[in-house]
Amino acid sequence: MGRMRRKGDLPTKTCAMCGRPFAWRKKWADSWDEVRYCSERCRPNRARGADGAGAAADAKD
Ligand SMILES: [Zn+2]
Numbered sequence: 564m565g566r567m568r569r570k571g572d573l574p575t576k577t578c579a580m581c582g583r584p585f586a587w588r589k590k591w592a593d594s595w596d597e598v599r600y601c602s603e604r605c606r607p608n609r610a611r612g613a614d615g616a617g618a619a620a621d622a623k624d
Contacts, residue, residue, distance in 0.1 A: 579599040583601055
């Protein structure tokens with residue numbers, strides 16, 4: 564249990580898709596205000612195509 568949070572400066576959000584918290588990233592520097600998903604995988608926009616895994620979001624691990 565020696566986890567020190569050095570990145571306390573970074574703002575965080577909760578992914579609208581998987582519900583997981585994620586921290587600010589440099590690539591979002593210009594669009595952080597619009598960011599809603601932790602990654603492109605969670606973005607409905609990118610979920611186009613036959614990915615196969617688009618069922619219930621049962622985030623077990
Ligand atoms: Zn997500």
